[in-house]
Amino acid sequence: MPKYYRPTTRADALAALAEGGAGARPLVGGTDLLVGLRHHTLEPDLLVDLKAVTDLPEPIAVDDEGMRFGATCTLGELVEHPVVREWYPALVEAALTVGSVAIRNRASLVANSCNASPAADTAPPLLVHGARVTIASLDGDRTAALDDFFLGPRRTLCGPGELVTRIELPRPAPGSGAAFRRLTRRRGVDLATVSVAAGVGPDGALVLGMGAVGPRPLRAEVPGPVDLDDEASLAPALDRLLAAATPISDVRGSREYRLATLRVLTTRAVRTAASRRNPREMAS
Incomplete structure (x- = not known):
């Protein structure tokens, strides 16, 4: 079984991920990760639980420019948010296809992208809306278009010691x-x-x-x-x-x-x- 660490600050989480390297995995909802552990398709050395981290971006933030979804935003929160439903109906439709209500109340939007499954349900609408991701490490933050973030099956720009903290969507153009x-x-x-x-x-x-x-x-x-x-x-x-x-x-x-x-x-x-x-x- 992997070691388990539950940090309370982003700095501690990033330090643990950096120390664990390729053997460390962040944990939010765990809907895919825990299945992989059970079936031994994933065998990390360290799980870094992010649910107690208090200084990550808020789950959902909105302004005139668009919306930002933090690492702990669940699909359940997403589909119930009135602005998401108004601006991004395709994303709501995609999120509603993911599992059951119980799964959506645990599954993270950010993690759904970080798993980099070719069949990830929320990826197509995020790509349509020009999503960008923020990747954090001990060296600082960097951003990338989601289209560049996906490298291949289960492979992304997020490397060992790094953490995706946010997905940003621009506000849809009027008349789209x-x-x-x-x-x-x-x-x-x-x-x-x-x-x-x-x-x-x-x-x-x-x-x-x-x-x-x-x-x-x-x-x-x-x-x-x-x-x-x-x-x-x-x-x-x-x-x-x-x-x-x-x-x-x-x-x-x-x-x-x-x-x-x-x-x-x-x-x-x-x-x-x-x-x-x-x-x-x-x-x-």
């Missing part, structure tokens, strides 16, 4: 809209076979976040205007957006099935996102 769609074998208890979040800008530009169709969550965009009511305009835009997808065949679905499903879900997500735009805010 977003939506999330997901397919699994069994609702709520399985990894996504395919997931996609779509954003439609006020000028008709499109951006996608895709899950379970590559070695990491993927982001793609095409500039506007794209006429969503004209198949001759929409079809080539979708071709460009989906060109980045490189799914594999596994127990959840074949490569061909994933590609076909991805296009169907993307079309639905784009149309739903477009329907959520406020016509009075859209660019003329």
Whole structure:
């Protein structure tokens, strides 16, 4: 069994993570970590429990520029926040697909990204909204776009001795809209076979976040205007957006099935996102 440490300050937490190096893992909700320990797919030497740390960023902060989610923000808190529901409906839709209410009340938004699963449910909408992460270490803080943060399956820019303390989202542009769609074998208890979040800008530009169709969550965009009511305009835009997808065949679905499903879900997500735009805010 690993050693367990429960610091009360960020400095102590970072010092413990630095001393433990690659053998140390931070613990917040533990919904993935504890499963990995039970099945011996994860065998850290040290667990650094962050739940008693008093000087981490607050779970949710909002201002005119956007929102910030601290390391201890749970998916349950996220889906109940009125500003999140208004500004980021695709993120709420994605968070609601994660497990049960009990799981969402423990699972951390930040940790869901730090696990770097190619099928992470909240990654596609975070990518659509241009999320940035803050990575802390004893040497100071640095920030990175979430799209750059993901390096591969279970691999991120957050290295040994480092800790992601915050995810930031800019406020959506007036006249934009977003939506999330997901397919699994069994609702709520399985990894996504395919997931996609779509954003439609006020000028008709499109951006996608895709899950379970590559070695990491993927982001793609095409500039506007794209006429969503004209198949001759929409079809080539979708071709460009989906060109980045490189799914594999596994127990959840074949490569061909994933590609076909991805296009169907993307079309639905784009149309739903477009329907959520406020016509009075859209660019003329």
